[in-house]
Amino acid sequence: MAGVSDKPFRLILAEFGCPLVYTEMVSAKGLVYGSRATLKMIDLAGEGNVAVQLFGREPEILARAAKTAVERGAVLIDLNLGCPMPKVVKNGEGAALMQEPSLVGELVAAVAAxxxxxxxxxxRSGWDGASRNAVQVALVAARARAKAVTVHGRTAVQRYAGRAEWDTIRQVAVALSSQGVSVIGNGDVASPEDASRMLAETGCQGVMVGRAAMSNPWIFPRISAYLRDGTWLDPPSPSERLAVARRHLDQAVHWEGEERAVRQMRKVIGWYVKGLPGAAALRQEVSQIREAEAMRQALHRYATRLH
Ligand SMILES: Cc1cc2nc3c(=O)[nH]c(=O)nc-3n(C[C@H](O)[C@H](O)[C@H](O)COP(=O)(O)O)c2cc1C
Known part of the structure; x- marks a missing residue:
């Protein structure tokens, strides 16, 4: 997730047993032309199972970028056909590719080779309500040797509005069931019960969690335990949340340097304390902070106030 699944957060997720984490979407062109900032996004040193997600629309560039990502340790290459941001779709990339199924086939085939x-x-389920063609695009990707297809049950035009509809995910699962290609359901899974329902209602083989994982790495062990044998693990206590926020800050400083880390953690700390008493005041306080040590102290003072 862009702006979310950077290395410090991926390390926290892995620690909590998330079986597969994805990088932020990475520009294939940026990798091929050696942009330093883009190459940093695929620094996977010291990590476990990380998928690199690429965006682009040129088969050769994507193939070269994928090779670079695999050399750096990617265990899977995912192609982005879902990003609805204007700066991406105006270049015919991301979700714009839902309108070009045959090009999708070429991209998958080039990368798989x-x-x-x-x-x-x-x-996405399609570009807009009048063109929900996820089944068609999924079949094209499968023929081109995609191993799995993740479907977010919203159109690109919908962005994140409304509830995700899962029926398109079910239709893709039906269509791909005889192809040996897995379907991963995505959209509005925010609890162990949601994950279980996603599997039961759509027939998909895997579940992807997006927004509900933001500063909530507990969601993965909770989902795993529930799916395994119905075990219900309680959500984390406020002090557990703050302890992990503190660890996240330390990871960010270590990997990103103090300035970048503090900038990112101003928003990330807000996610960790969402719903806790006095969260708004803490968010306001950390938004002014420029040093990691001051951020640690703010977290410590907040934890003391909560007790
Ligand atoms: C801040 C943000 C960044 C995202 N970045 C990406 C991305 O880089 N690649 C991608 O495939 N999806 C991205 N998504 C979409 C999510 O992966 C996911 O498909 C969507 O949020 C629906 O799932 P959810 O209800 O579990 O969040 C992003 C979503 C958000 C909110």
Missing amino acids: AVAVPVTVKM
Whole structure:
């Protein structure tokens, strides 16, 4: 997730047993032309199972970018067919590709021929309500040797509005059931029960969690335990949340340097304390902070106030 699943957060997620984490969407062109900032996004040193998600629309560039990502340790390459941001779709990339199924086939085939790891795609249900063509695009991707297809049950035009509809995910699962290609359901999974319902109602093989994982790495062990044998693990206490926020800050300083870390953590701390008493005041306080040590102290004072 752009602006969310950076290395410090991926390390926290892995610590909590998230079986597969994805990088933020990475520009294939940026990788091929050696942009330093883009290359940093695929620094996977010291991490476990990380999928690199690429966006782009040129088969050769995507293939070269995928090779670079695999050399850096990517265990899976995912192609972005879902980003609705104007700066991406105006270049015919991201969700704009839902309107070009045959190009999707070329992209998947080029990347699958270039790397030995699984290649997957992540798509929307369609471009807009009048063109919900996820089944068609999924079949094209499957024929081009995609190993799995993730479907977010909203159109690109919807962005994040309204509830995700899961029926398109079910239709894709039906269509791909005879192809040996897995379907990963995505959209509005925010609890262990949601994950269980997603599997039961759509027939998909895997579940992807987006927004509900933001500063909530507990969601993965909670979902796993519930799906395994119905075990209900309680959500974390406020002090557990703050302890992990503090660890996240330390990871961010270590990997990103103090300035970037503090900037990112101003928003990330807000996610960790969402719903807790006095969260708004803490958010306001950390938004002014420029040093990691001051941020640690603010977290410490807040934890003391909560007790
Ligand atoms: C801040 C933010 C950044 C995102 N970045 C990406 C991205 O880089 N690649 C991608 O495939 N989806 C991205 N998404 C979409 C999510 O992966 C997911 O499909 C969507 O939020 C629906 O799932 P959810 O209800 O579990 O959040 C992003 C979503 C948000 C809110």
